Structure formats: C-alpha cells, structure tokens
Amino acid sequence: MFIIVLSELTNVLAALNEVSNQEMSFDQYKSIEWRLQKELCRFEMKHPELEMNRFIKILEENDLEWSMNEMHAVDVSKLNLKAVLALLVGIFCSEKCIEESQYSFFQDKKIFQCIERLRILNS
Numbered sequence: 001m002f003i004i005v006l007s008e009l010t011n012v013l014a015a016l017n018e019v020s021n022q023e024m025s026f027d028q029y030k031s032i033e034w035r036l037q038k039e040l041c042r043f044e045m046k047h048p049e050l051e052m053n054r055f056i057k058i059l060e061e062n063d064l065e066w067s068m069n070e071m072h073a074v075d076v077s078k079l080n081l082k083a084v085l086a087l088l089v090g091i092f093c094s095e096k097c098i099e100e101s102q103y104s105f106f107q108d109k110k111i112f113q114c115i116e117r118l119r120i121l122n123s
Contacts (some may be wrong), residue, residue, distance in 0.1 A: 029106050036111070037092050043087070050082060055093070056088035066090050071105070076113040077120075084117050 044052040050115040051058065056066045064070050071090055079087065091105045091114075105111050 022111060023094050026103070029103055033103075033106070036088075040085075040088060040092060050085060052085055052089050055086040055089040057100075058082050059090060062086075066094075068094065072108060072110060074110075075108070076117045081118070081121055084114050084121070 002083075040052075059066055059070075062079060064074055064083070064087070068113070071087060074087065076084065076087070088111070091111065094105075
C-alpha cells in the first residue's frame with residue numbers, strides 16, 4: 001500500500017522537492033497546493049479502503065484533534081500511514097474554516113514532513 005501512496009503522489013513530490021529547502025513564495029505555494037489537493041482527492045476516490053473521508057476519526061484514533069495547534073505540533077515521525085494521510089486531508093480541509101491555513105503548513109514544513117514520513121514508511 002505504501003508504494004501505491006508514493007507513486008500516486010509522485011506528481012507533487014517533485015514540485016515539493018524543488019522548494020523544500022528554500023523559502024516558498026506564495027505563487028509557488030498556490031501552484032503546489034492545487035496539485036497536491038487534486039492528487040489527494042484523486043487518491044481518496046481510488047482508495048476508499050483507507051477511509052480518508054473519516055480523517056477526523058482517524059486523527060482521534062491517533063490521539064490528535066483536528067485543530068490548527070494540534071496539527072502544527074504533531075510529531076509526524078510517530079504517525080502511521082493512515083494517520084499521515086488523515087493529517088494531510090485535515091490540513092487541506094482546514095482551509096475551508098481558516099483562510100490561508102494551508103500556507104502556514106507549507107511555511108512550517110509540516111506538509112514536507114508528511115511526505116518524508118510516507119517515504120520512510122515505504123522503505
């Protein structure tokens with residue numbers, strides 16, 4: 001399953017790698033954010049068995065709340081596959097409640113940490 005996750009998110013991984021070690025401009029963020037959101041939606045539809053539409057429940061099962069403070073503070077290195085994916089979905093859903101919240105997750109590298117955790121789980 002891990003290989004599937006990584007291969008299906010590959011379109012975005014390359015773009016994330018290009019900017020991971022530098023300050024991200026808002027334009028770069030918007031381009032990558034749109035691509036990542038599209039890929040996550042596509043992935044969620046293809047893999048209903050991962051129950052990503054239940055991301056809040058998955059976060060709770062991993063002792064996390066769907067809140068900005070919790071999602072920023074979480075140690076991604078301790079999360080399993082479903083929890084990492086739920087965190088990514090939670091980050092993208094947060095934009096509906098708090099304007100520009102996704103940008104803060106790019107700025108503090110939380111999204112990069114999630115992608116790196118997926119790579120580690122794959123190896």
